[in-house]
Amino acid sequence: MKELPVDKGTRVQLHFALKFQDGEVVDSTFEKEPATLEIGDENLPENFEAYLMGMKAGDRESYEVPPEKAFGQHNPNNVQTFKRHEFSADMVLEPGVMISFADARQSELPGVVCRVEGDEVEVDFNHPLAGRTLIFDVEILDVEPAKPTH
Template identity: 30%
Template sequence: MAQEVKSGDTVKVHYHGRLSDGTTFDSSEGREPLEFEVGSGMVIKGFDDGVMGMTVGQKKTIEIPVDDAYGPRDPQAIIEFPIDRFPPGLKPEVGMQLAMNNGAGQQMPVVIVEVNPEFVVLDANHALAGQDLIFDLELVEINTPSRIIMP
């Protein structure tokens, strides 16, 4: 009987990620397959759930609703930042990606969505927030952790 993926296994998966309108946002094509431990939180919940029960060589398409992907867009993550606080020599432009430090010293990626004379509007939402995602998956490998039973 073929081995099926279960929580705790480390798997290798080739994937092609699309939005519901068909736009590709990520793919492992031409790269090594994605390797992760199932159920450990390394990937979004819908991706974890999607590989459960798959067998090596199996292909399938999964649809991940926004709540099991990157969640809804958060209006609190839209920030107005005074333009005079930008480093001299940096000319902010719409679409530019920057890293900002939050108060706790962690870096978070932001994208400039608007520029005007007084301030710049930054969006700290994940680029895929608010989107349902579709993945074509192919399971390449399963590595089950060995269970050592102590006497």
């Protein structure tokens, strides 16, 4: 069964690493337990799954993933300005601090403080990796048919 290629309906055991072009590692399983996922279960963004399609156990590849296939381009509309008094008084507000907001549907929306000036706090809701080209290293360890979910 070692010849089964990665496709919808397969369970894949793999090692992966996401890196910036300068080699800085964003996330990696190579030094840890491998990841196991089912293609289509949304554990891995669809664009990243697309790179795995057709790979077989033992295959190892490195892909350069442009922003539009990774986490999108940086969108200036996703940067919003709030007033200092809209936050609790004891909250640390300085560039780089991540704050969790609830969006209109009450789901969690993380934002990163990018500027604090006087009474203004600027928060960036873009994905932290937006606008970045990433290197996606992947090594397929095993591919098997996914178990029926019922």
